[in-house]
Amino acid sequence: MIVLQRFLLCSGALMLLAGGSAQAQVTATANVTIQSRAVAAVAIPHAAIELRSVGVPAPEVRVALVEVRTARVPAPEVHLVLTRSVHSVRLHGPIPEFGGFISLHVRDGLRGPHLYEVIEVEHRHRGHMGRGWMKGHNMARLRVQGGHGMGMGMRRGMGSMGGVYIQGGGHPGGNVRIRSQGMGSMATIRIQGGGHPTGRVRVRGGGPSGMASVRIRTGGGGMGGMGGMGGMRR
Amino acid sequence: MKKQIVALVLAGALSGACLSACDSEPDDPVERAAAIARDIQADPANAEEVLEDHDITIDEFEELIYEIAADPEQSQRYEAALAGED
Numbered sequence: 001m002i003v004l005q006r007f008l009l010c011s012g013a014l015m016l017l018a019g020g021s022a023q024a025q026v027t028a029t030a031n032v033t034i035q036s037r038a039v040a041a042v043a044i045p046h047a048a049i050e051l052r053s054v055g056v057p058a059p060e061v062r063v064a065l066v067e068v069r070t071a072r073v074p075a076p077e078v079h080l081v082l083t084r085s086v087h088s089v090r091l092h093g094p095i096p097e098f099g100g101f102i103s104l105h106v107r108d109g110l111r112g113p114h115l116y117e118v119i120e121v122e123h124r125h126r127g128h129m130g131r132g133w134m135k136g137h138n139m140a141r142l143r144v145q146g147g148h149g150m151g152m153g154m155r156r157g158m159g160s161m162g163g164v165y166i167q168g169g170g171h172p173g174g175n176v177r178i179r180s181q182g183m184g185s186m187a188t189i190r191i192q193g194g195g196h197p198t199g200r201v202r203v204r205g206g207g208p209s210g211m212a213s214v215r216i217r218t219g220g221g222g223m224g225g226m227g228g229m230g231g232m233r234r
Numbered sequence: 235m236k237k238q239i240v241a242l243v244l245a246g247a248l249s250g251a252c253l254s255a256c257d258s259e260p261d262d263p264v265e266r267a268a269a270i271a272r273d274i275q276a277d278p279a280n281a282e283e284v285l286e287d288h289d290i291t292i293d294e295f296e297e298l299i300y301e302i303a304a305d306p307e308q309s310q311r312y313e314a315a316l317a318g319e320d
Contacts, residue, residue, distance in 0.1 A: 034292045038281035041292075041299040042271040045312045048303035062304040069300045078300075 033074075040076035047082035054086055055094040063099025071106045077115075084116045085123075092127030259288065264308050267298045268315030275316075 051061050068078045081102065095101060105118055260266045266288075273284045285295060302308040 034285070035278065035281040037292050038274050038285060038295060039278050041296050042274050042316075044299050045303040045309040049306070049309050049313060052306060058306050065300050065304045069297065075296050075299070 037075045040074075040079040044075060044079055044082065047079055047086065050086045051082055051089070054089045056085070056089060056098050060097065060099040064102040067099070067103040067106050073106060073111065077111060081115060081119065084119050088120050088123035089127065092123040095123055095126040263298055264302055264311045265315055267295070267302055268312050270295060271312075271316055272318075 048061055048065065052058050064081075065078075068081065073081075085098070085102075089095075101122060102119075105115055110118060260269060270284065270288045270290065273288070274281045277284060282292075285292060290298075302312050
């Protein structure tokens with residue numbers, strides 16, 4: 001009987017200890033969760049700024065944020081979604097309708113590494129790095145940079161002024177076209193690279209006179225041509 | 235009559251205490267979020283207590299942050315306030 005009493009006492013004490021430990025663990029987990037949510041939340045506006053700065057339109061960032069808030073995605077995960085997106089955009093260029101894309105997958109219940117992977121894959125397939133359109137009487141500068149830089153910049157309009165730079169560490173290449181129906185268009189195009197820069201520049205216009213100069217500078221075995229023509233058609 | 239006076243004095247004291255506590259929190263949501271964020275960054279291990287001190291729940295804080303992050307102008311102001319540029 002005494003043995004049985006002792007056994008019951010011991011098991012009761014063990015149960016109490018286990019219960020206390022479990023409770024402590026839950027409390028600790030809850031603390032860590034709130035702590036990690038708060039710490040991650042602090043950094044979210046900065047991640048959103050970065051996402052907009054790499055080329056994702058502000059309304060698209062808003063749509064994505066509204067969706068993650070509605071779906072109650074925890075702040076650490078939201079922070080990772082934003083930072084992974086920034087990384088993917090830097091590598092592959094922005095995708096159209098970023099907000100709708102995030103919304104779709106968050107609504108489908110995609111979370112964590114699966115969501116990050118989908119973001120990366122989508123940017124790899126649909127990211128439009130190296131293509132830019134600038135229309136109107138704007139002044140703009142487009143930069144396409146990368147280790148293996150490739151890009152195409154197109155600029156249309158009257159009285160526009162802009163610069164297009166295609167830069168790459170290894171083999172930068174690109175085509176840049178500047179067309180104008182009127183007068184006064186001006187552009188600067190530079191294709192620079194450490195090793196083997198290649199590029200094509202065409203200047204076309206419907207006006208009575210035109211001027212174009214192309215300079216190709218290379219450090220190594222570069223090839224280039226220089227010419228200027230005037231007239232109705234070039 | 236005495237009871238009424240005591241009740242009035244107590245109510246006055248309580249409202250005064252509440253007002254002084256409320257005064258410490260900035261009215262502007264961006265400034266408020268930045269003030270909380272600064273305290274969290276200063277003591278991340280006690281983020282929960284920081285939120286309690288600022289009388290805000292984690293859900294409310296996240297809500298506030300998402301609203302700021304979605305707005306480019308508010309995000310910039312938050313960043314500046316967080317960096318102590320204001």
